[in-house]
Amino acid sequence: MPDRAPVIVGTGLSDYPQAPHLDGVQHHAQAMQRALADCGVPKDEIDGYLDAGGGGGMMIDDAVTMAEYLGIDHRYIDGTMTGGSSFEFHVQHAAAAIRQGLCDTVLITYGSDQLSRMGRGLGTGGLGRGVKRFGGPAQYEAPFGNSLVGSYAMAAQRHMHEFGTTSEQLAEIAVGVRELAGLNPDAMYRDPITVDDVVGSRLIADPLHKLDCCVISDGGGALVMTTAERARDLRQPPVYVLGAAGAQTHWNISQMPDFTDTAASRCGPVAFGQAGLTPADIDTIQFYDSFTITVLLLLEGLGFCGRGEGGAFVKEGHLRRSGDLPLNTDGGGLSSSHPGMRGIFLLIEAVRQLRGQAGAAQVPDCEVALACGSGGWLSCIGAVILGRDHPS
């Protein structure tokens, strides 16, 4: 029997954090070229394709359009779009498809030119800037001038109210990620910051400050997945998908059932169960850090600490470069890059760590990494546990 354990064999990042020479579709294309070169899979071997689209602007980059543009003759296609966590859902779906034999070699791509094309006003531009009328669920939010930052701020405010979480505790997350960004020559911001810098930066939407918020950048990424069998002949050591699960609690922020509990508390146990692991087994976490509060809620939801204990947990220093659970070793969305939907970067960085290719940011003896994406407004959470060694 051929070994159909699903593995990630190729990764590629397109130029970031600012790439005015590329449009969004070109980010997809460049990332694909680099991922194929990374693993040595010829393009015509790709028979599965997953793409969320949503790269922004006027660009059309949905799965069928991009399959045509990139020339992918697929027998398995998936356009799942859950916001920034789409790629964690894609890995879940691709792993199942590979196991089932629906396809053998999968490509996942993302690309966005949002910084070069749309500038930095996105996070505080509110719903559909310039649009005069809204239908659907948005009609019950649009008249009130909420912003993307405001949505996360309401979760942070509620967390502070229920559990006594402080701005200084949230700031610790941004400080730690910035320290790691200092090791990434491509990161947008690399100079060290302090807790005082974060809480002293201007409030954007109370209680979130400017430095609680991710950057806005260009960028894209690609993953190549295949079977453990096929991976034996490829250039890079395979990284095994040990567990992958996703869940959704709402889409629009006003429908969030509990502002201090995300779908991570539902999908986390599923992913850990598949892997036969617990949070204590994880060597590094690559979490969606759209805002500091996002990380805190994912830590609690996935069981790295108890509910409401996230603030005290991060203050203990676990997430630092020198800690036992380094967070976002590429500098994350908070300091390195955030091209609209960042979930593919989490997976790529986890692979880099598990291959032992992370240079100065390498987590010693990294065997198991967890990538967790949050899409929408804390709406759709996808958790993927990746391992260096064959799970059998």
Added chain:
Amino acid sequence: MSQTGGGAAGATQPAEHWERPLPRPDNVSKPFWEAASRGELLIQRCPSGHRQFYPRAVCRVCGSDPEWERASGRGTVHTFTVIRQNHARPFRDELPYVVAMVELDEGVRMMGNITDCAIDQVRIGMPVEVHMVQAEPGVGVPFWRPVAGEGGES
């Protein structure tokens, strides 16, 4: 916010200048916006008693047909934020302002703005009551203000 001040509960204040985004009323949402223009706040309740907001063509719990129910128009601030940066007009000219999730006494939540209250006085748990603003004919929009004399618990 000149368009949201004053007025007794139940009455709908005409907006001097409504420049904010408007709803596009559809088959389901039209009764909500029309009721609001008459000063009434509607939510939905299905025959099995499940309440919901926003209005839908179906009960999100049991899948049955929801019916309209007039809400008391009273609730508490469940969570909130002070928006200090928003590049979109007309909000950029109204900064800073409060966006809140209001939990109605009936149990459902809706997004809205807290008016008639200093932004540093807004608290989670604060009792609030609705007041309607006429955005255009047939469309009233609910806003929220503190209930006089009630400080609330936190």
